[in-house]
């Protein structure tokens with residue numbers, strides 16, 4: 001029932017009860033009192049009638065004249081304070097006696113016959129005032145009115161108040177419900193997953209916006225009551241039908257506690273949706289729909305990345321290892337296979353000079369070319385950096401692997417056109433054969449690596465098969481490495497000095513510092529052997545700093561016009577401390593910086609040129625001289641002369657060796673000395689062993705010479721003696 005109706009009803013009930021209370025009580029009181037009063041005066045009338053009858057019986061005659069006596073008789077029955085009026089009428093209706101004063105109106109009368117000897121001789125009438133009754137009734141009415149009012153108020157106010165409270169509470173609850181509904185609606189609308197609820201008859205109860213969006217459902221298909229079959233049919237027609245379903249957990253796709261079923265549905269449009277469907281106690285079910293396409297793609301990508309190289313998309317080291325293990329399994333059927341380890345030659349310089357993006361592009365181009373060199377059954381992988389590898393299946397004949405190695409060298413060495421740059425690199429290849437070289441994937445890889453090392457050591461751009469003795473060589477190299485790491489601490493190094501002779505002055509102008517390592521067991525180890533190793537293992541920074549310090553300290557003891565030349569490795573240029581090391585060596589020794597000459601090779605200039613040139617200028621800033629060593633052996637020596645104003649060019653001994661007769665060498669020496677003169681750089685020829693070589697160099701205008709003709713490199717203690725002995729020899733040779 002609605003609140004206003006209820007309110008009206010309560011009002012009516014209150015009014016009725018109030019009316020009943022107000023009217024019924026006084027009415028009942030009045031009628032009962034009236035009847036009681038009537039009965040009382042009737043009884044009085046009858047009583048006095050019988051008294052009067054008795055009196056009449058005794059005084060039959062003339063009783064009508066005994067008025068005083070009659071009054072006494074009737075007064076006896078009435079108390080003094082009772083306001084009563086009594087009348088006695090004769091049988092003919094004539095008033096015989098009247099007793100009592102006039103009464104306030106209205107009055108009540110009752111009469112009774114006066115019967116004497118069975119005959120009615122008159123009538124006895126008793127009259128009383130009804131006013132007291134009316135007054136009492138009025139009092140009762142007043143009381144009833146109060147009672148009625150009270151009843152009305154209590155019946156109307158209390159229930160209405162209760163009703164109001166209930167209505168208020170209901171209102172509050174409605175508001176709460178509305179707020180909750182709003183929140184629910186907002187949550188449903190904004191939830192990232194689709195949500196749908198179907199009843200036991202598979203009719204839509206509710207769904208959110210995302211659900212409609214996911215399946216492109218039009219408005220009429222998301223109305224409550226829509227049949228699920230209609231939704232499914234629409235989806236299929238729209239190309240969003242399910243083409244495959246995978247339980248999320250193979251065995252436990254249904255949660256035994258909640259009955260929730262989790263499935264991944266593949267859709268015709270390529271998307272994957274994870275459905276969680278939970279049955280409801282009413283027979284229907286509620287499902288959440290999560291579009292996991294992106295997650296799936298990411299998972300697939302991650303799985304792919306675990307086994308592939310991100311740059312080239314080739315299999316990575318992990319997958320390559322697996323491929324080798326598989327190939328080794330196949331060898332049980334008598335099949336052989338080859339593992340080719342590849343290392344790009346000069347890749348680093350491309351990376352350093354043209355930048356990493358170009359390096360990346362080059363690696364991608366290499367990967368593509370490599371794939372063109374192999375069959376479908378072979379696997380090409382990138383192991384990292386510029387290292388690639390190939391598992392070549394079924395290579396029972398060695399020439400099969402050789403063929404592939406040659407194909408690869410040829411393909412990779414062809415020039416690359418990248419972003420307007422023509423790039424030429426090479427590749428070295430090491431080959432190991434499974435199961436002949438090893439039946440273990442790691443060992444096989446190591447064998448191919450050793451073969452690669454050999455290929456690189458033997459001039460690059462070539463291939464080598466693994467041979468058992470390589471293993472021994474590798475072991476020897478490791479032992480040397482171990483010894484080299486301890487050489488500095490063990491005081492096994494010494495700096496020797498080879499004089500540089502100025503041809504114009506015929507005197508020693510300086511000494512080149514050359515490092516010597518005397519191992520307690522190995523004896524003298526050639527710098528040509530240990531310097532590259534020290535560079536490889538990073539020990540050259542520490543060793544180089546020590547040489548600088550030692551050479552400066554020794555040179556500080558020499559005459560002021562004698563310089564010292566120290567070789568710097570390309571690796572030292574990569575360290576941030578080179579300039580500091582030089583400054584520290586000069587500072588510690590007190591040697592004037594103009595007496596220090598630093599010799600760098602082309603490999604230094606090949607590195608990140610901007611940084612290298614920056615370091616060279618900082619060194620020049622210290623006041624030291626910079627010379628270009630082994631000039632002419634690299635490809636771009638000339639171009640480097642334009643990049644940095646070297647103080648000196650050292651002509652490599654390979655050109656001096658063929659002097660004085662070899663025309664080519666003479667031409668080169670002539671060109672370099674000419675270049676030096678025109679660029680304001682002095683020239684030093686290395687490896688001068690004969691008088692003939694010296695004469696030719698003098699004739700070509702070379703500034704300085706250095707070589708065994710004058711002296712081999714000697715310990716620092718012999719420098720003083722060398723200064724005089726070499727000067728003598730110079731004069732003799734001049």
Ligand SMILES: Nc1nc2c(ncn2[C@@H]2O[C@@H]3COP(=O)(O)O[C@H]4[C@@H](O)[C@H](n5cnc6c(=O)[nH]c(N)nc65)O[C@@H]4COP(=O)(O)O[C@H]3[C@H]2O)c(=O)[nH]1
Nearest residue numbers: 514515527528531547567568569687688689706707708709
């Ligand atoms: N056949 C022949 N050889 C001659 C003659 N005169 C000098 N030599 C040798 O030629 C090399 C000249 O040094 P380099 O070109 O700087 O070549 C050096 C240099 O590149 C490197 N090296 C030596 N000491 C150091 C060093 O302290 N630091 C660095 N970074 N490299 C060093 O090791 C290389 C080899 O050094 P060494 O074995 O001392 O070999 C020295 C020297 O002994 C000669 O008339 N005939």
